[in-house]
Amino acid sequence: xxxxxxxxxxxxxxxxxxxxxxxxxxxxxxxxxxxxxxxxxxxxxxxxxxxxxxxxxxxxxxxxxxxxxxxxxxxxxxxxxxxx
Numbered sequence: 290x291x292x293x294x295x296x297x298x299x300x301x302x303x304x305x306x307x308x309x310x311x312x313x314x315x316x317x318x319x320x321x322x323x324x325x326x327x328x329x330x331x332x333x334x335x336x337x338x339x340x341x342x343x344x345x346x347x348x349x350x351x352x353x354x355x356x357x358x359x360x361x362x363x364x365x366x367x368x369x370x371x372x373x
Contacts, residue, residue: 290324294333302337 301312315321324330338344346354361370 290327291329291333294324294327294330298333298337302341 297312297315300308304312316325363369364371
């Protein structure tokens with residue numbers, strides 16, 4: 290299964306826009322849900338993230354991100370809080 294996961298990540302990360310669409314569509318299929326929940330999928334994802342220079346957030350960054358999500362979005366035109 291690891292080879293299949295590696296191939297999907299390679300196609301998504303190094304492929305064309307159409308390749309990205311195909312991978313996204315494949316991952317939406319119910320028969321791939323178990324693969325996506327597997328430890329191997331997470332390991333491959335972390336490996337590809339490291340290769341691409343994506344780093345894990347520090348605890349401080351994660352807290353700041355969570356706090357920003359909790360802040361209400363303000364309309365730039367009227368200054369009022371926007372509804373989700």
